[in-house]
Amino acid sequence: MKFFNNLNDIQKSFLITTLFIIGISSINTSIINIGSLSFIVISFLLILFYFSSYILINVISYSAIQISSVIVMFCIKVTIYSSIPVPIYLLFLLLIFLLTITILRNQFRWIIFSTLSILMISYYFFNEENICISDSLNLFEHKKGGTDSKYFTYSPGEDKYRDEYKNPDFLSYSIDASKIMEDDWNQSKINWREIFWGFNKKNIPLNGRLWIPDGNEKYPIISIIHGNHSMQEFSDNGYNYLGEFLSSHGYIFNSVDQNFLNGSWEGDFKGKEMTTRSWHFLENLSYLKELSSDSLSPLFNKVDFNKVIFIGHSRGGEAVNLAAKFNDLSTYPDNGNVKFNYNFNIIGVVTLAPTDYRYNRNYKLKNINYLSLQGSMDSDEESFFGMRQSNRITNSIDSLVNTNILIEGANHSQFNTSWGKSDLGFPSKYLINYRNIIPDWLQRKILTYYLINFVNYVSGKDLNAIKKLNKSVEYKISTNDELKILSQYQKISKNIKNDFEGNDLGNNENTIVFFENIEQPKLEKLKFRGGKSQQNTALKIKSKKNSRITFKLKNDSFLDNLRLDVYNETDSSYLNINFLIDNQIVDSTKLKLVNNKISLKNYKFNYLTRKKFKKINDIMLTTYEVKKSNRNINSISISFKKTGNYYFDNIAF
Secondary structure, X not given: OHHHHOOOHHHHHHHHHHHHXXXXXXXXXXXXXXXXXXXXXXXXXXXXXXXXXXXXOOOOOOHHHHHHHXXXXXXXXXXXXXXXXXXXXXXXXXXXXXXHHHHHOOOHXXXXXXXXXXXXXXXXXXXOOOOOOOXXXXXXXXXXXXXXXXXXXXXXXXXXXXXXXXXXXXXXXXXXXXXXXXXXXXXXXXXXXXXXXXXXXXXXXXXXXXXXXXXXXXXXXXXXXXXXXXOOOOOHHHHHHHHHHHXXXXXXXXXXXXXXXXXXXXXXXXXXXXXHHHXXXXXXXXXXXXXXXXXOOOOOOOEEEEEEEEEEEOHXXXXXXXXXXXXXXXXXXXXXXXXXXXXXXXXXXXXXXXXXXXXXXXXXXXXXXXXXXXXXXXXXXXXXXXXXXXXXXXXXXXXXXXXXXXXXXXXXXXXXXXXXXXXXXXXXXXXXXXXXXXXXXXXXXXXXXXXXHHHHHHOOOOHHHHHHHOOOEEEEOOOOOEEEEEEEEEOOHHHEXXXXXXXXXXXXXXXXXXXXXXXXXXXXXXXXXXXOEEEEEEEEEEEOOOOEEEEEEEEEEEOOEEEEEEEEOOOOOEEEEEEEXXXXXXEEEEEEOOOOOOOOOOOEHHHHOOOOOOOOOOOOOEEEEEEXXXXXXXXXXXXXXXXXXEEEEEEEO
16 A cells, blocks of 8 residues: 555556556456456566566656556557557547546546546447347248147256256266366366366266157257357357247257356366367267167157257357267277267258367368358357368268358357347457347347258258258348348269369369450459458459350260359349350350348458458358250350459359
């Protein structure tokens, strides 16, 4: 206290401002974060800084205190607040400085003025403005099914916080994750995570929620896992709406609890827990298989384990992709002493705004139905990582679907009813522009629409549902405004004649490419708006009105149709496509294109820092199919109606 009293008003204000900034930066969903950017460590170092300055007061002036405060503030800007533009950051520091110094001087009039200034600035930059959309919008209507269902929970019965897991309908058990989770369960010497949950990595519980349709037949089973969130704000109940809806259509639905693997006041595992998420998810499914063999269980003889579908959200999306890979392995790839024996018949994997960079092994999936959905206003995962996994899938069966859906206006969190509207925690959530985010009910309605069509198709209930997956749409949300949903999909990989992954400007063993009146065609490695690689290359061209591209097949082919991926940023644009044999046109068609460009000008403040983000939107291609008469051809030509930039990929027959 003596130290503090010896400071003048300016020095006191710098000290208080610095500690204040450190304090709010360390808050995670209203819980003090003492993790990797720890409040304790930074505060200790800061106090030591000030104490050293005080000891050396006869040698160094009090300006050392001021300098140290400024240094700390700029260090925080570089680390914690790197997403905030410098002018906004400095403005807030100035306002906070004025507020603190007036408090120290007991100038209450100026306290009020400073507080009002902060509130006004905050309101101007960060106020929420929802898109007003009528709930009568019926484009994505899919009514609840006619099957009644019952809701159950399972757990070991030892949960400290949730009644549904304290007194479950079924008693499960705990499993030992110590051989899977090699990193320390705790991020500090104090066992905060163990204290909160009451267990460690040697006895992780199998907790989950179940919706079981009434009836005497066997039903496909759909299992979902959530992503990373504050572990104190439980996530597994956020998909109850999916459980109620899908069970009404004759599916068993399971929501797995992995909240104990999520972030906390001591930080999170930085994605190193990914293999544990995948393994634990499969162990839950194994428990349900055991339960289905119990004649006293409501699951008895009701689960069709030949029709298993995985769903994952955020980190859970990467986890279910990895779980699908683990399902085919006999041992854990990072520890051969851990044996796997799952062998579930997985007919589909769905990912919602997934990650794809946490696990250090580059793995591929084969012959599996896949669907990934992403929102254009996602502030957590700035890239559509589901497309990367999609590009790594190799299918050789005609009926399999591999589809990516980009939803304009959707964000990261609203797929889960427990996560609210904000994709980020405090204080970063106040730096998100909410003006162009669609309402939560609409985002979940769109998800439900695509999800039911996907599961109906892959389970064999509705083979025509694929038409609703593989189609880009524009729909009105008001008299003047439209939103886009872009669909990019692949069928069997062997039909692709040119994927532009080589180094020779489109030429390969299948085709020779000719360019007419096209400026600087080039192969471009596609990136997401966050700067991460899509792990895909496309042909980029700048066309004129009389531009033309010709793909000459090295071997004649009998074609049912042509399929190609196109990115276009021009309204009312068409492609004229001609099918040729020996340079003679035998069939032609006009293909109307969707404008793929989604404006993200007001997406997020850090997108105004162009040094970090050179682009403000993803290159999301749309897939088109073109029918033709059944004649042999050896060339196709594409001519352009309007000038502009175009991307082409996956020319397939």
